[in-house]
Amino acid sequence: MGDDLLIIDGIVKTDTGVDDLASGYVAVSSGLIREVGMMSELPDPVRLAAAKVIDASGCLVMPGLVNGHNHCAMTLFRGLADDLPLMTWLQEHIFPSEASFVSPEMVYWCTRLAAAEMIMSGTTTVADGYFFEDQAARALKESGMRAVVAQGVIDFPAPGVPDPSANLHPPAELIKAWQGDRLISPAIFCHSAYTCSPETIISAKQLARDAGVLLFIHLAETAWEVEELQRRYGLRPMRHLQRLGILDEETVCVHSVWLVPDEIELLNDCGSGVITCPESNMKLASGAAPVARMLAAGTRVGLGTDGCASNNDLDLFGEMQSAALLHKLIGQDPTLLPAPQVVRMATAGGARVLGLQYETGELSPGKKADLILVDLQKPHLTPCYDLDSLLTYAASGSDVKSTIIDGVLVMEERRLLTIDLEETMTRVNSLADQVRKSF
Amino acid sequence: MGDDLLIIDGIVKTDTGVDDLASGYVAVSSGLIREVGMMSELPDPVRLAAAKVIDASGCLVMPGLVNGHNHCAMTLFRGLADDLPLMTWLQEHIFPSEASFVSPEMVYWCTRLAAAEMIMSGTTTVADGYFFEDQAARALKESGMRAVVAQGVIDFPAPGVPDPSANLHPPAELIKAWQGDRLISPAIFCHSAYTCSPETIISAKQLARDAGVLLFIHLAETAWEVEELQRRYGLRPMRHLQRLGILDEETVCVHSVWLVPDEIELLNDCGSGVITCPESNMKLASGAAPVARMLAAGTRVGLGTDGCASNNDLDLFGEMQSAALLHKLIGQDPTLLPAPQVVRMATAGGARVLGLQYETGELSPGKKADLILVDLQKPHLTPCYDLDSLLTYAASGSDVKSTIIDGVLVMEERRLLTIDLEETMTRVNSLADQVRKSF
Numbered sequence: 001m002g003d004d005l006l007i008i009d010g011i012v013k014t015d016t017g018v019d020d021l022a023s024g025y026v027a028v029s030s031g032l033i034r035e036v037g038m039m040s041e042l043p044d045p046v047r048l049a050a051a052k053v054i055d056a057s058g059c060l061v062m063p064g065l066v067n068g069h070n071h072c073a074m075t076l077f078r079g080l081a082d083d084l085p086l087m088t089w090l091q092e093h094i095f096p097s098e099a100s101f102v103s104p105e106m107v108y109w110c111t112r113l114a115a116a117e118m119i120m121s122g123t124t125t126v127a128d129g130y131f132f133e134d135q136a137a138r139a140l141k142e143s144g145m146r147a148v149v150a151q152g153v154i155d156f157p158a159p160g161v162p163d164p165s166a167n168l169h170p171p172a173e174l175i176k177a178w179q180g181d182r183l184i185s186p187a188i189f190c191h192s193a194y195t196c197s198p199e200t201i202i203s204a205k206q207l208a209r210d211a212g213v214l215l216f217i218h219l220a221e222t223a224w225e226v227e228e229l230q231r232r233y234g235l236r237p238m239r240h241l242q243r244l245g246i247l248d249e250e251t252v253c254v255h256s257v258w259l260v261p262d263e264i265e266l267l268n269d270c271g272s273g274v275i276t277c278p279e280s281n282m283k284l285a286s287g288a289a290p291v292a293r294m295l296a297a298g299t300r301v302g303l304g305t306d307g308c309a310s311n312n313d314l315d316l317f318g319e320m321q322s323a324a325l326l327h328k329l330i331g332q333d334p335t336l337l338p339a340p341q342v343v344r345m346a347t348a349g350g351a352r353v354l355g356l357q358y359e360t361g362e363l364s365p366g367k368k369a370d371l372i373l374v375d376l377q378k379p380h381l382t383p384c385y386d387l388d389s390l391l392t393y394a395a396s397g398s399d400v401k402s403t404i405i406d407g408v409l410v411m412e413e414r415r416l417l418t419i420d421l422e423e424t425m426t427r428v429n430s431l432a433d434q435v436r437k438s439f
Numbered sequence: 440m441g442d443d444l445l446i447i448d449g450i451v452k453t454d455t456g457v458d459d460l461a462s463g464y465v466a467v468s469s470g471l472i473r474e475v476g477m478m479s480e481l482p483d484p485v486r487l488a489a490a491k492v493i494d495a496s497g498c499l500v501m502p503g504l505v506n507g508h509n510h511c512a513m514t515l516f517r518g519l520a521d522d523l524p525l526m527t528w529l530q531e532h533i534f535p536s537e538a539s540f541v542s543p544e545m546v547y548w549c550t551r552l553a554a555a556e557m558i559m560s561g562t563t564t565v566a567d568g569y570f571f572e573d574q575a576a577r578a579l580k581e582s583g584m585r586a587v588v589a590q591g592v593i594d595f596p597a598p599g600v601p602d603p604s605a606n607l608h609p610p611a612e613l614i615k616a617w618q619g620d621r622l623i624s625p626a627i628f629c630h631s632a633y634t635c636s637p638e639t640i641i642s643a644k645q646l647a648r649d650a651g652v653l654l655f656i657h658l659a660e661t662a663w664e665v666e667e668l669q670r671r672y673g674l675r676p677m678r679h680l681q682r683l684g685i686l687d688e689e690t691v692c693v694h695s696v697w698l699v700p701d702e703i704e705l706l707n708d709c710g711s712g713v714i715t716c717p718e719s720n721m722k723l724a725s726g727a728a729p730v731a732r733m734l735a736a737g738t739r740v741g742l743g744t745d746g747c748a749s750n751n752d753l754d755l756f757g758e759m760q761s762a763a764l765l766h767k768l769i770g771q772d773p774t775l776l777p778a779p780q781v782v783r784m785a786t787a788g789g790a791r792v793l794g795l796q797y798e799t800g801e802l803s804p805g806k807k808a809d810l811i812l813v814d815l816q817k818p819h820l821t822p823c824y825d826l827d828s829l830l831t832y833a834a835s836g837s838d839v840k841s842t843i844i845d846g847v848l849v850m851e852e853r854r855l856l857t858i859d860l861e862e863t864m865t866r867v868n869s870l871a872d873q874v875r876k877s878f
Binding site: 084085113120121279308312313315325328331332335336337339377379394396397421428431 | 528824829
């Protein structure tokens with residue numbers, strides 16, 4: 001029995017502490033990376049027995065990227081309302097559009113479009129949070145993506161959840177439906193500590209604990225939020241969560257822009273992870289998260305794009321660059337967030353936050369075969385002195401040539417194999433026509 | 440006699456104040472945009488007589504981008520030394536590498552690589568500043584790019600200028616050789632007010648005035664520079680230039696990060712233009728220029744990538760996004776640098792700073808035909824509610840399908856027509872091998 005896939009002649013970016021291989025191979029069997037080695041040591045019988053051989057010459061073979069925060073279905077709202085004050089944007093554009101246009105069908109097709117964009121830009125794992133999340137799970141599963149799929153919980157009537165007192169039913173059902181799936185991990189997403197009561201957050205965490213799934217929450221995204229929580233509860237965001245007893249290793253705090261050193265220490269003591277979304281935080285003028293400080297303190301930090309309404313694309317390569325540049329500027333120190341650290345944050349770092357560190361984020365034997373081929377034969381990637389620098393400061397999602405998830409080739413030479421792109425774009429465009437007419 | 444090029448069925452982005460055309464054509468004759476109109480009004484004889492018809496269906500047709508600041512030949516040093524303190528970077532890596540490896544041959548091939556990258560990412564005009572600038576002019580001319588080509592002037596021995604007392608000879612020769620060229624405008628680049636004496640700057644400006652060419656200078660890039668100029672001359676950077684008498688409409692101040700309001704006022708009184716390079720300023724932790732304030736004051740501001748050693752790519756789409764995001768964050772206001780303003784800065788705005796506003800930066804009859812086709816049929820550009828938003832926040836250089844400069848098709852369907860890319864990359868890679876060996 002041969003390997004399912006054999007990737008040959010690539011520059012292989014390993015995470016095992018030894019040097020990257022200038023000319024190496026990766027053997028993939030039953031969804032796993034079976035072996036990594038130098039071409040000169042590839043036995044002929046292995047080569048001959050492989051079901052499919054992928055020529056990676058001129059390409060870097062590296063772990064697929066992990067997008068730690070997305071609202072996939074919001075592709076529908078990409079560029080709908082930009083350059084507006086946060087509250088105008090939310091209350092006059094995003095919330096009304098969501099109330100009118102979020103449906104199971106919308107979540108399915110718009111998540112599918114997001115999956116197409118992510119696969120084409122090298123993301124192999126995504127953490128999603130939205131409503132009608134069963135449809136998001138379906139779309140992501142069909143696309144072949146690895147995903148943490150978190151049903152939104154909020155104390156207002158929401159798409160698919162007209163009665164907020166029943167807002168924990170959908171996540172409970174989602175967990176029942178998807179737990180144990182090979183690609184999809186269900187989870188719960190409490191929108192925030194200002195839109196969810198302490199009781200809601202506590203109950204959601206209880207449900208998450210009972211089921212052994214992650215709890216996500218947008219936390220300390222804006223200065224307004226910090227003030228609001230202090231006004232309501234007399235505590236800063238992280239202390240508020242601590243008092244609710246929800247901070248543990250299975251809680252993920254998204255954004256965490258306005259944390260003070262004392263809260264970072266608390267975060268580390270509790271072991272909760274953070275997803276940072278620099279472009280969204282910049283675009284909405286929310287602030288710059290203390291990422292360099294969190295990383296220095298040992299906090300698990302992953303990178304996310306956030307949804308398309310506030311980014312407006314899902315290209316994690318762009319997000320890597322923005323993270324590296326932003327924190328140098330803000331910290332007034334060009335040595336902060338060096339390229340290797342940023343690449344790690346977008347791969348193994350994100351996997352650790354999502355509890356997927358034993359599955360994805362690294363290119364080493366035994367891990368799931370979540371791999372991308374980055375075509376280095378481009379003018380903007382020439383010359384190559386340092387791979388991490390190229391990936392962080394010069395590469396973009398469009399340089400990804402092929403994408404493999406769970407051992408399955410989902411994009412080959414820029415052609416999507418699991419998604420009918422034309423049909424998906426047509427569907428989303430016709431939903432967008434309805435949005436357009438409503439304004 | 441028919442048109443040289445007829446672009447049909449595109450979404451045409453006009454700058455004439457009327458709405459963009461959902462389905463339009465652009466007729467190009469003798470290097471100029473002859474006519475812009477709706478497909479429904481395109482006369483059959485015009486269509487039949489065109490030498491070449493370009494199908495732009497699914498594409499946006501827009502003015503080519505203007506990169507207001509580059510050191511093209513520094514593609515050789517892309518990613519050579521990242522994430523380092525500014526002075527270590529400059530003194531231990533960039534200056535020694537330049538001293539060892541900058542030669543006429545290096546400038547020619549590495550500028551050619553830059554031209555390939557720029558054309559492929561939608562830039563049709565570039566302002567370059569380096570040494571052996573005659574070779575840069577040659578490479579850019581051969582690539583078919585429109586360029587302002589400025590010979591570097593500095594009071595130290597420099598590549599090709601071993602004797603600083605003769606540092607105005609090369610620009611004088613460059614001007615003689617290239618003035619009046621259809622594509623190339625020669626100019627002078629005084630490195631900075633801390634590496635050029637008042638006498639050098641004054642003489643350079645005299646030469647520029649006599650020849651009717653632009654004078655560029657890196658100004659107020661770092662806080663250190665401001666302190667240094669105050670220490671030496673008792674004046675802030677802009678006041679220092681004013682005292683030297685060099686501020687006029689033909690002087691371009693690059694970076695202008697550390698300007699105070701009083702200096703912005705002075706800038707406007709004198710009519711000098713500014714090129715801002717947000718990614719370079721972020722990467723080197725130099726600071727954030729007061730771009731929103733300058734634009735509000737009416738300063739002419741264009742966008743530049745800076746050289747590859749401090750960016751590390753030449754994609755102006757990425758630079759547009761970084762500019763829009765950065766200034767929202769820094770100004771704590773998401774309405775700052777809205778997408779239309781950013782797109783203007785990267786097109787007509789840059790052209791105005793370079794004195795090319797009557798030639799390029801706008802899609803209207805009579806202007807030079809410097810045009811790009813952006814392929815909108817991509818998942819990350821779907822749906823499309825607002826073209827400027829898509830261009831600023833979601834598009835990247837790789838979405839450019841075809842590039843036309845001065846009425847000549849230089850890239851068609853991602854294939855370069857004026858540059859042998861493989862040969863160019865091979866040449867630069869072999870120069871990079873030498874750089875690699877020296878460390």
